[in-house]
Each structure stands twice: as structure tokens, then as C-alpha cells.
Amino acid sequence: MTVTDADRVAPAPRRTSEGVPTRRAWPRRALVQLATYAGAIAVGLFAFGPILWMLITALKPDGEILTSTPVFIPSEVRWDRLANVVTGDFAVYLRNSILVSGATVVLSVAAAAMAGWVLARYPLPLKRYLLILVLSAQMFPFVVLLIPIFILMRQVDLLGTHTGLILAYLSFTTPLVVWILRGFFQSIPIDLEEAAMVDGATRVQAFRRIILPLAMPGVAAASVFGFISAWNELLFALSFNRNNPELHTLPVALQQFIGRDTTDFGMIMAASAVFTVPVVVFFLFTHKRMTQGMVMGATKG
């Protein structure tokens, strides 16, 4: 079985460069292939096992959760916990999370699209330092920003509002999104813009009608990135709105729920699943671009 797999999968050019495989090479190759599959299964279980366990626990009947021997295949599937999350108390937190993350993304992507384009196209004085600032802003520990922003929000009376939280989130989404979008604008040939301007368009029109539509995949990837980082955020949300349960986002609600009642793991896992699924869906569609964007941003500046 493994030998035939190895045979089928091994790319043809590789074998020509190695010449005709000798008889002694075969058992060794089969062994390596066997080890590959063993490793693949181990890694797959380590990566996906916990997530599967989360889903199984969320969908189990109550009696099969707190058992000394884990029940891997539930006797029946209970959807009511997930339904509870989507319609019950958690519905409010879900809505808060969507609202705050959505507004954060719209504002930061709008600002970052313009700034990213200027940073990609214009030779500005001190541009290098501006770029370094944008890049370093992503590294700032949230805790350093937290206290001054908290005090500021308290002074302008925005604590205990979504607006305050959205403003605070702009502090870490904007630099990230500027950086990603600048990379995308750079990859679009400047000739297209110049051609439009020769045809009589203003520079703003060229940006809006030609460049922005072409950069849409990048805008989408950057939006997902910004959305996820706001969606996941606990520290600001916890510190700003701790005493306003009706304003809690999902991370805060989940953290408080765990603190309050650590025995209802069915509900905790159901809430975690609802919290996780949108991110997983986004990731499946955009992960290539995101890894590329980050690695390119990381290694190519």
C-alpha cells in the first residue's frame, strides 16, 4: 500500500535525475514514506483533534460531558446549545462583536486605503521613518496603550460605549491594514494610473476608478485581517466595558462565563464554536493572501 503510494506520488523528474532506483533504495523509501504518513496523522490529530473535541462537546447530551471516560461518539446530536448561543444571552454579545468589529474595519480600511496608496506612490519626505512608524505601531504591546487610552476615553466620556471601543481598536488595526494595503498598491503597475491620467482623469479619479477596483482582493484580505483582530480582542473590551454586560463582546462574555460557571463546558464549548466558526471560514478563503501578505511584508518591507 505504502509502496504503491510512494510510487504514484513521487514526481517523475526527480526519478530521472536520480537515475533508475536501485533495489536497495526501495525499502528505505517505503520506510521514509511510512514515517511521513505517521507524522502527517500525528500532526493532523494534534492540530484538528482539539477543535473536533470542542465541536463534539458542544453537540453532546449533557450526561455525556462530565464522564470519567470521554464519550467520543455522542448517542445523539443536541443542537439546542448552539441555538441558545445564537438566540439567547450570547446573541447580544454576538451582535456587539459584529458591530464593533465591522465599524472598526470600515474606518480603518477607508483610512488605510488612502494612506497605503499615498505611501506606495508618492516620494514623501521622511517616508522611511513614516513606514518604520507604521510597522512598529503593530508591535506596540496593547497594555502600554491601554492605560492612556482608557484615561482618555474616561475623560471624553466614551467609556461604556461601543464608540470608545471602536476608537481603541483603530490603534492596532490601522497600522496593520495600512501595511498590507501598501503592499497591494505597490504590486499594481503605476502605468495604469498614468494612462488614465493621460486620458484626462485626475489623480483621485485614477485612484478611485482604476487602482481601487484592482486592489479589491487586497482590500478584502486586509478587511478580514482587521475584522479578525478586532473580533478576537479581549484586553480593551474587558477594561472598557467590564461593568456593562449589555456591551460585552464575545471574548469578554466567554471569559466571564468561564469565570462564573466552569462546570457548564457544553455551553462554553458551544459559545467557543460560534465564536470560532466565522474566523475559520474567513481563514479558509484568505489564508494564502494573509500569509503571503505577512511574510512579504515581513521580509520584503
Add this chain to the structure above:
Amino acid sequence: MSQLGTRPTGEAASPSEPVASAPPARRRRGPNRRFFEARILPALFLLPAALFIFGLTVWPVLRALQLSFTNADLSMFMTGEFDYIGLANYVEVATDAHLRGVFVTTAVFGLLCVLGTMVLGIAVALLLNRAFKGRTLLAILVLLPWAVPRVAVAALWEWIFHDQYGLANWMLTSVGMEFFEGFAWFNNRYVAFTAIGIAIVWQSFPFVALAMLAGLQSVPNEVMDAARVDGAGAWQRVRRIILPMLKPLLLVLIVISTIWNFKIFDQVFVMTEGGPARQTELLAITTWREAFTQHDFGLASALAMGMFVILAGVTLLYLWLIREEGEL
């Protein structure tokens, strides 16, 4: 707030409108338009992002620096007053055994997490770079932990490490390690950090694995084939070709994970809240606790500045590394 975001956009668009809508002006490349497009336009377009970045990151850092020299506490909100107390907060950080210990714990724990993440990430990248059936499926499965929100990761692993009903204890017991029957993972700092570390590595290895895989695939096949023809073994190919070619990427990944791991807050806050008896406090947790439960904003700011200095150092290293790569 929404004004803050949209007003500059409107302003940026409106000055161009008359130029666009008045036909005679359209063809004219007069000095006004050139001046607008060369000077005003970039400034207007940079304005909103600059406001966010300066107002919400640069200014707060400076403000934290200022607060770290004060005795600012809750009464500041009532009276608006606080006193400058010089370096007293820094002296306290340096002399208080617990606070000093937190820096050491954060560094040791952070670096161990970096080590675990890098080793596992690279191993998985090498695995994914091989030809085998189901490789695409494995790549997707490996991606998933990265997508799980940090608080959900903490909730999930807290459940797995549950003393009575957790999967971890059941697995360890069923392979014959009776010691783990009912074992309490969160009652002792070293064991608690082990559990938290596993959760953190589980979530962070996918990024390293996928980035390294992209790097590995950028090594030209011809080079590898030539090395193979010349009789280089697998290990030699890794050491002589892959490592030198991927060194910049590796360094950048190490720096990024170091930055991420020094900032850890969510996982520890959910899993132990820094307990038992503050034994699992990391720098971010201690800073938060000093500010939001002790209301000692001055001391918390001094701690935050300590963290800032460490991360600024790592960030400078990062910037220097990517500068070697050109561009910036």
C-alpha cells in the same frame, strides 16, 4: 467618532470635484492642479490614518511614559490631579521581588514558547513539503488552530486540561501514567505554564509552518536536484542549501513570535487569571492588575514602559533584519 473617520475622506474628494466636473479644467494641467496633486492630495489622504496612528499609538506611549513618573490613581478621575514622584515607580519595579520575578518569568516563558513554536512549525513545514496523499487536507487542518480566537483557545485547552473530565489526563492515564488520574494542571505554576504553553504553541505553530512552507517552496527545484545529483544527503541539503536561503525568513519569524509571546495576555487571563497566588502572572497580566484592580496607574505605566523598552528593542532588531532584505 464616525466624523473623525469620514470627514477627511469627504474633504479629500471634494476639492477634486470642481476640477473633474468643469470640462475646461479637465484638460488643463495648470499649476494649481499640479500643486494640489503633488502636495495637498497626499497630505489629505494620509490625514485619517495619521490621526489614528499618532493619536492612538504614538501619543498613548508618550502619555504612558509621563504617567510612569506619577502617582496617578483612581482619584485622578475625580480631581484630575496627580503628583510627579520621579523614579519611585521604577525603583519599586526593580526592588519588588514579585515584580522583578514577573519580568524573568515572562522572558523565560516567552522564549520557551518561541522555541516550541519554531521547532514544531519548521518540522511541520518540512513534512508538508514532502509529496504524499492528503497533503492539501493536512495543510488545511494545520491552518485551523491559527484561526481559533485566543479566548476560545484558552477555553478549549482549559477543558482539555480539566482535572476530572479532561482529555489530557484521560489520555495520559490510559497509556499507563496513573499519576495523572485527577491531576490538577492549574494548581502549580510550572504545570500550569506547561498547559498554557501547549495551548499557545498549538495556536502559533501554524503561522510558522505555513510561512516556512512558502519559503521552502521558493527554493528552486533545480538547485535541490543539482545537490541531489552531486550526492548531498537530506541533512546536507537542509544545512547547506535550505537554511542559508531561508535564514532571513527564519530570523524574521523568530522575532515576530518573540514579540507575540511577550504580549501574551488572553490565554493566561482566561485559564488562571494569573493565579494561584499570582504565580502565573506574566508582564501583561501584572500590568493590567496593577492598573485595573489596584488602580495604581503610575506603577502600571512603569511596568508597561518596561515592556515597551523590551519590545522596542526586539522591534528595532526586526527592522534591522528586514532592512538587510532591502527596500524599506
